[in-house]
Amino acid sequence: MKYVIATFIMCMVCCVAWSQQYINSRLSEFEKLDAEHASEEKLVASGNRFLAQLYSDEFIDEPIQFDSVDTLRMNVYYWGAELMYDHQEYAEAVRLGTKAVPMFRDDDISDLHSDCCSILAIANVRLGRFDDAAVYAKQCYGIDVKVGDHYRIASSLNTLAAIYMSARQPELAEQYVMRGIDECGKIDNPGFMAILKGMASEVYHRQGRDSLSLEYADEALTIEQQLDRKGKIAIRQAQRASALIGLHRYDEALQALSDAIPQFRTDGNEQSLGIADIQMGHLLLARQQHGEAVGYLAEAIDIFGRHHDLYNESAAQKAMAEALRYENPSEALTHLERYNQLHDSIYDSETGLLLSQYHANYDVEQLQEALTRERAHNSHLYIYIAVALIVVVVLAILTYRSSLRRRRRMYRELGRRLKEAESNKSVSQADGGTPTGSEQESATPAVQGRDAASAFLLRITEVVNKEMESGDISVASIATALGLSPYQLRQQLDETVGMKPQEFIQGLRMQRACELFRTQPHLTINEVAYRCGYEDKSNFTRAFKRVFGQTPSEFFRATEE
DSSP states (O other): OHHHHHHHHHHHHHHHHHHHHHHHHHHHHHHHHHHTTOOHHHHHHHHHHHHHHHHHTTSSSSOOOOSOHHHHHHHHHHHHHHHHHHTTOHHHHHHHHHHHGGGSOTTOOOHHHHHHHHHHHHHHHHTTOHHHHHHHHHHHHHHHHHHTOHHHHHHHHHHHHHHHHHTTOHHHHHHHHHHHHHHHTTSOOHHHHHHHHHHHHHHHHHTTOHHHHHHHHHHHHHHHHHHTOHHHHHHHHHHHHHHHHHTTOHHHHHHHHHHHHHHHHHHTOHHHHHHHHHHHHHHHHHTTOHHHHHHHHHHHHHHHHHTTOHHHHHHHHHHHHHHHTTTOHHHHHHHHHHHHHHHHHHHTTOSSOOOOHHHHTSOHHHHHHHHHHHHHHHHHHHHHHHHHHHHHHHHHHHHHHHHHHHHHHHHHHHHHHHHHHHHHHHHHHHTTSSOOHHHHHHSOHHHHHHHHHHHHHHHHHHHHHHHHTTTOOOHHHHHHHHTOOHHHHHHHHHHHHSOOHHHHHHHHHHHHHHHHHHHOTTSOHHHHHHHTTOSOHHHHHHHHHHHHSSOHHHHHHHHHO
């Protein structure tokens, strides 16, 4: 049996590798022709082959072709950057995105231009190139200023604040987040104001100004409580905990994290859960509870390792080394070495901000001596671990791509089922409304089941649409409105449309976005995003593109034409 499984895994590895190699060869072919200044005919043919392959692999949902070389070149390098970012090949994403950006006109304020700068900003953060990340984030900001949309401006300023926070420059981060708060004050969006004040709390905590940090965290928490957004309340509680730890108010910090962590688990919010685990680890270390800290830090390392979040994994590895220093020096050194690897990878281009102080806290040579004999007997273990990691990565890629294809098919089927349910309702009303008792009894079980499914589908759609603008739709609240338990809701949705609640909600959000674009063309993209439950326009844009293969702006222009 084990040989069958091994063969199956190897086949999957080969298939994924072949698919990626093939599409990469298409991109390499175009780059080679472009570098050789090939004829316009050859460039157009090669570039369109690459874009067609993206469509064939379902990376984009609609076929894209261009006749103009300049427009084609810009799109090939942009989509190449998107592809590499999606594959988490951040260096390649930066290389290709850097080629695409100069091809946009200086007066171009399109979403494509902004998205390209956004990819470059985020990919550079992943690579630890914070100065470059800030350059592209500022370009995004410049585009948003030209548009004149206060929400987009505030969002870009928040991104800049996050970059400078990651780059250990909280003074600069403070300037951007304060300007973001001012911009957000010009519009009525309390939910995003809470996000900005939460960022301000983190900035002041990083500066060591924890009293001020706690003030902003409390303000953000008050807004979230007024909006009754349980998931966001948990995030603000975690931000409060950071300030409280800095103020040595450990009991209050413990209570805040104890309230937040279960909510993160319930919501499946692994990013926030991992960060809260690190906070809990630091809190327990401060209270000399090293053994209890290990469990939380191990979970954080697992989460950020799986999500390739080098920045947060580095923080978790550092805290874990401290937690294990006395009880298990050999394992502590393993985590310390991993921390150093991540540290060097992330901050190799940062000037004057390398974290050398941490090395003074650990006697690396002493720990190395404790591990020398252990390594001699376990060298073969590293080979097994490497092979296992490769298999895990390959399976993750396969699962991710399969999930994208399945989700797109489900959303198309959902649209069809909703139209069918509306049609059944219209027919029923035209025939005289609700069937009488005798009519219901004479109906076949199949007809009764179909009518019940249609009624349920229309009812849950009504509930979700009603709650959508709050931006805090939860499975629990929908179930309560329908008089069901969360388990019953999931079961009935699965039986009716074969979807999970969150997939169903996402499908309705996308359909509502399309409907708003068609029927209310005066609305801005940010207003549409907000009405569909998205506070972050970039998240809305990416979700929309993943489903429809084009940005909201491109979809909007198509509806106008």
